[in-house]
Amino acid sequence: MKSINQTIVAPTTSLTNQAIALIRISGDEAFDIINKLIKYPIDKTKNVLFKKLYDEKELVDEVIITSFVAPNSFTGEDVIEIACHGGILNTQRIIKLIIKKGARMANKGEFSQRAFLNNKIDLIQAEGINDLIFAKNEMALKIGVNNMGGIYNNGILEIKNQLLDVISRIQVSIDYPDYDDVEGSSIDELTLSLEKINVYVDKLLKRSKLANSITNGIKTAIVGKTNVGKSSLLNALIQEERAIVTDIEGTTRDIVTGQINFQNLTLDLVDTAGIRKTNDIVEKIGIEKSLNVIDNSDFILLVVNAENIYDQDNKDLISKIGDKKHLIVVNKKDLISNKDIIEISKKFNNVIFTNASNYDVDDLINCIEKMFLNEELLKNENLVLINIEQINLVEQIKDKLLKSLNSILEGMPIDIVNVDLNVAWNLLNELVGEQYDEEIIDNIFKKYCLGK
Known part of the structure; x- marks a missing residue:
């Protein structure tokens, strides 16, 4: 752990061409350092000021400076935040000047680490900040905000x-x-x-x-026989042509992955090799991997066509899935009569119909959201850790x-x-x-x- 007494600096916005960039300085020398870059020194008080930054006598930028006095800041230290024009070179130049005047570059997360060490936040709140930043869906966002604020601690x-x-x-x-x-x-x-x-x-x-x-990704396997539309389903769900789709049986011979973020949950999708009897050594390896993926997944999408839903291979797959949470996805619904849809729906409680090649998967998405929607998590006013x-x-x-x-x-x-x-x-x-x-x-x- 580098010395907490050193004054640190880092950009708090990404280094890119943008209208405004924000640079943060934190530590005992924050006010001394900024005063070396402006003509008229600022007092050690909480303030918001318009200033011109100089490198010796050369004008560098016109900026907005927001100052905080310890312990009344995020880190619990003296803090200076500089809102400058957001060009990459301009932001880097200002940071280099600040380092030249006595600061050092902050480590990843060091501002939050100092806030923790200075008793401004506890570790649950600190982790909440990171959960908020990297949230993949609305539920993760809500939990991150609640934990960051210490609402339920x-x-x-x-x-x-x-x-x-x-x-x-x-x-x-x-x-x-x-x-x-x-x-x-x-x-x-x-x-x-x-x-x-x-x-x-x-x-x-x-x-x-x-x-x-739910928030980090439910391990979801897309399984089924060859040429039923598993890869098309993966592509339709993630809105991306990640899996190779052809009419040739056995096209997918290895594992293909993707991720989809719903409002309150995330699925880590795995498209597996089509399961069938084959003499192809490479395809056999892929099929064995497919069966292993079922064992290691939390949620299964079993893709079938109407004409093969009742055959022995699919019965074996349903038996393999066992008590795992799953849906039977009857693909190519445009080729299925209404009579067959009604009959299949009567025989299977957890069945949904799609046409993946046309990206017609809205019913499937709605069904998945309902399956995993947890009212307790959405409404519960208790601590939740992710x-x-x-x-x-x-x-x-x-x-x-x-x-x-x-x-x-x-x-x-x-x-x-x-x-x-x-x-x-x-x-x-x-x-x-x-x-x-x-x-x-x-x-x-x-x-x-x-x-x-």
Whole structure:
């Protein structure tokens, strides 16, 4: 971790030809540095000023300077933000001047890292900022905004307080065994308290796992026999000619991928080789990969034609899919009679009709959105985490809480119970960032883009 005492600079907008670019300076020398680039020094106060920047006596640009005084800034430090004309060369020139006057180039995410280290945000809020920036759909955007603002963080802080209370009661019982009337320290009372904490953590984990899958990409396999329109369906969904489409059976011999972002969910699509009996060695390898993709996917689109929907190969595929969430996509609906559509719909509850070659997939898209639309996530006013590292921490917390609860119920010594509870407590502190390792913090903020 580079010294937090150094003053840093970075563009907070992308380096491109644009009307306005924004450059941020943060650190103790922010005001001193900007005053070396203007004729009339600005006072160390919060302000917005129009100024001319100079390189010695040469005019560089006319800019708007917004100043913030520690601790009342995003980073908690003195901050200067410069809105300059947005040419690439112009922005780079100003940054080089600022570095020449005493700043250094910021690392990725270093402004947010300083905000965290200066107690302006906790780690959940910090991760929310990154989730907001890289959101793929509206749900991810909403969760990122909520977590960035810390709107629902009180729940996790309350759980911390409740767990600390349980640990304290147990510790009193250990340190003073003669006092058996400490309020809330009976086995029944401790069990009840731990069960309440465990319920909250369990719900948080379930919400977060679901949200992580929906917002980061549900692993979706497009499978079926040869020449039923799997590649056409992939192209129609992502609006891109990514897969090769021909009338020749067995055209797709390997895995082709794509991604589609709906309003509240994202699908990671995999188009697989058509499944059929073949003597072609290369095609056999592709078919084997297709079957493996089914095992590793969370959602299956089984593409069929009306004339082969009932054959043994498709029955085998449906059996292979098992209980996985799936849709049977009957393609080439323009070739199907209304009578056949009604008959097929009666025999399959999860069937949808498309004409992928004509990009007629609106019914399929609407059906997928309804399948994965989760009202609890959309309306729930509770904390939801979509970062996989955070979710892993919550899993560890749940594991330790459950282990402690089982130990109490099994009559284990109370001091053994407290060992796991203390681990859970430390993990909670790690989740919100009240306890951390510098190297881990560095790695967390390296995921951020430059200037944030």
